Amino acid sequence: MDKFVDIHHHIVYGVDDGARSFEDMQKMLLRAASENVGDIICTSHGTPGGHPFPADAYIEHLAKGQAWADEQGLEIRLHNGCEILYTDASPRLLKEGHFPSLNDTWNVLVEFSPDAEFKRLCEAARMLGNVGFQVIFAHVERYSALRNFKNVQELREEYGVYMQMNSNTVTTKKGFFTDRWVRHMLDEGFIDCIGTDAHNTSSRPCSMKLCHEMLKARYGQDTADEMCGGFARNLLGL
Ligand SMILES: [Fe+2]
Incomplete structure (x- = not known):
């Protein structure tokens, strides 16, 4: 199968709470x-109206990381992006x-505070x-308003929102009720894509293989491939 696409990853150093240094980025x-x-879509945090996006550092550090990856013979392509706080x-x-x-398309990865009201989520999409x-809503497992499946359905069907879940949410048990919610979201096809939301290589590492394996075991190869790569590849023209 093709390699995975990580649509949510804080790999560019020195611009947010992800990689702190060039060495971190290399790791x-x-x-x-x-x-x-x-x-990898390099989705550094951005807070519109808060502080300006550090575009110069972002562009320079992304290019430096890509050049290093190429030198090392890593088959990785880095793409522009941002995780926008709405x-x-x-x-x-x-x-x-x-x-x-x-990837400079008309698609944006958007996050909210966990207790954001449902009407705020709708407003953002509109x-x-x-x-x-x-x-695309980032790590949908974080928002209390989406515990209600009717809200999830409305956002998807009436507002056309796509939903991203973090890989470690799929692979890690979080407790009975959360696990049940996660399983239902996946069973219903409410999750379009997986991202790792990696911030480092220790507490929040990039982890795709296990997630893909688990999705494959439950939903089959095609669905697992789509969620861990195909969806983002088509949407973003990779
Ligand atoms: Fe993130």
């Missing part, structure tokens, strides 16, 4: 390669190009949609 690249990840300023600032979209963006 994360090696780890991603060992996890069979071939494409704020009132997000639609305008995204539209004006102050924050990178996913307002970003109004300025032309397709929205």
Whole structure:
């Protein structure tokens, strides 16, 4: 099968709470390669209206990481991206190009505070949609409003929201009720893609292989491939 695509990964050093140094980034690249990840969308945090996106450092550090990966013969391609915290300023600032979209397409990875109300989630999809963006909600397991499956369904069907789940949510037991929710989300096909949300190589490492294996065991090869690569590849034109 093709290599995996990681649509959520904080690998660019010195711009957020992910990699702290070039050495950290190198370790994360090696780890991603060992996890069979071939494409990484470099989704550093962005808070529109909070502080400006550190574009110069981001571009320079991403290029440096790519050059190092190429020198090492790692089959990894790094792509622009951002994990946008949804704020009132997000639609305008995204539209004006102050924050990178996913692989420079009209797709954005959006996060919220865990207790964000359902109407705020709808508003984000609507307002970003109004300025032309397709929205992917980051780590949907974090939001209390999505514990209600009706809300999940409405966001998907009426607002066209795509949903990303973190790989370690699939592979780690989190307790009876959460596990049941996760299983239902997967069983119903409510999760479009998996991302690792890697921040380092210790406490929050890139981990795709085990997740893919577990998805394959439960849902079959095609579904596992789609969630760990195919979906993002098609959506982002990789
Ligand atoms: Fe993240």
